[in-house]
Amino acid sequence: MHKKHQTQSALKKDLNLLAATALVVGMVIGSGIFMKPGKVIAAAGDSTLALAAWVLGGIITIAAGLTVAELGAQIPKTGGLYTYLDEVYGKMWGYLFGWVQTLIYGPATTGALGLYFASLLLPFFNLPETWKLPVAIVTVAFLGGVSALGTKYGGFIQSLTTAAKLVPIVLIAVFGLWQGNGRILNMANGMTEAAGMGAAILATLWAYDGWINVSFMAGEMKNPAKELPRSIIVGLLIVIIAYLAVNMALLHVLPAAEIAALGQHAAGTVAGLLFGEMGGRLISVGILVSIFGALNGYVLTGARVPWAMAQNGLLPGSKILGQIHPQSGAPVNSLILGVILSVALMTLGDPDRLTDVAMFIIWIFYILAFVAVFVLRKRYPDAKRPYKVPGYPVVPAIAIAGSVYIAFSMLINSPADALYALGITFAGIPVYMILKKNK
Helix, strand or coil: CHHHHHHHHHHCCCCCHHHHHHHHHHHHCCCHHHHCHHHHHHHHCEHHHHHHHHHHHHHHHHHHHHHHHHHHHHCCCCCCHHHHHHHHHCHHHHHHHHHHHHHHHHHHHHHHHHHHHHHHHHHHCCCCHHHHHHHHHHHHHHHHHHHHCCHHHHHHHHHHHHHHHHHHHHHHHHHHHHHCCCCCCCCECCCCCCCCHHHHHHHHHHHHCCHHHHHHHHHHCCCHHHHHHHHHHHHHHHHHHHHHHHHHHHHHHCCHHHHHHHHHHHHHHHHHHHHHHHHHHHHHHHHHHHHHHHHHHHHHHHCHHHHHHHHCCCCCCHHHHCCCCCCCCCCHHHHHHHHHHHHHHHCCCCHHHHHHHHHHHHHHHHHHHHHHHHHHHHHCCCCCCCCCCCCCCHHHHHHHHHHHHHHHHHHHHCHHHHHHHHHHHHHHHHHHHHHHHHC
C-alpha cells in the first residue's frame, strides 16, 4: 500500500509536454495581442516592419526562456528569478529584483491592465471617457478583494478565463484572413515619425510577457532536459503564429494607418466589421474576459512578492506586510499595498507608458539572469546539469543582445520613463542597507 501511495505522489510530478505547452500558451497570452498591434505599427513605421517586430520579440523571448530554464533546472528552488539572482550575485540583487517587482513591475502591469480593461468596457455601455480611471480603479480593487477572500476564488477566475481568451484570437485570425482583402505588407502607419524598431519590439514584449513562469516548471517534469526546451519552443511558436495571424488579419481588414490611429480599439473595431454589431460585441466580451483573467493573475501573484520579502524582514513595514489573514489565509496587507500602488500609477494615465516602464525594468534584471548562466558554467564547470541551454553560447547571447538593444532604445526614446524606473530601483539600495543594519 505504502509503495503504491509513493508512485501516486511521484506521478504528480509528471508534467507532460502537452500540459507544459498549454501552460506556456496560457501564461503568455493575455492583453497584449489585442492592445498592442496599433502601438507596434505606429512605432515600427509600416506594416512589414511591425510584423518583423512581432517575430523578433518572439525570437528574443524564446532565447530568454531557453536560457533562464537552465537556471531553473540547476537551482530547483521556489522563488524563480529572485532565488537565481540571490544565489548567483548575492543577497542584494535578489532583494533589488523583489523591490522592483513590488514597486514598479507589479503595480505598472496591474495598472495598465486595469486601464486597458476600462477603455474597452466604456464603449460597451456608452460611458464617457472620464469614467476610464474610476472603472479601472474599481476593477483592480474588486480583484484584490476576491484574492483577499482566498486563493481558490482567484484560481477559479483564472481557470474560467484561460479557455475564453483563445476564442477571440482564433475567430479574428481565421475570419480576418478569410474575408479581408486589404494589403498586408508595406503599408505605411500614416504618421510623420516612428519611434523605431526598439520601441516596436518593446511593445511586443508586453504581449510575450509571462514566459519567465515557465522556467519554474522544471521540477515538475519527468525529463526536464528534453521536455522543458520543447515546451518553451513549441508553446512560444504557437503564440508567435497566433500573434502574426491576428496582426495579418487586422491588416487584411483595416489599413495600417487606421490600426495605428485606433490603438487599443483596433481589434474590437475589426471584430465589429467582421461579425456585425452583435458578433463584434461578443468578440469584445471575449477580449474583455481575456484581459480580466490576465489582470486577476497579476493581482493574485503580485502580492506574493512583497509578502515573501516581508517574511524575511526585507521591506519597510515588514511586520504588517508579512501578515496572513486568519480566515482566508491570504496576504491581505500585501494585496492592499499592490492595489494602492497600482492606483497611484494609473493616475499617471497612459497604459502603454506603464507597460513600457514595466518591460524595460524587468528586462534589465532578465539580462542579469542570462549572464548568470555563463557565471554558473564557469563557477561550477563539473556540476550536473539536468538541462542545458541548446545552442550555448549563441542562444544566451541572442537573449542578452536583444534585451540590451531594447533597454538602450528605451533610454533614447523615453529617457524620462527609463530614468524614473532606474531611480526607484537604485533607491532600493539604501533601504536594503538600513534594513540589513537594523536586522
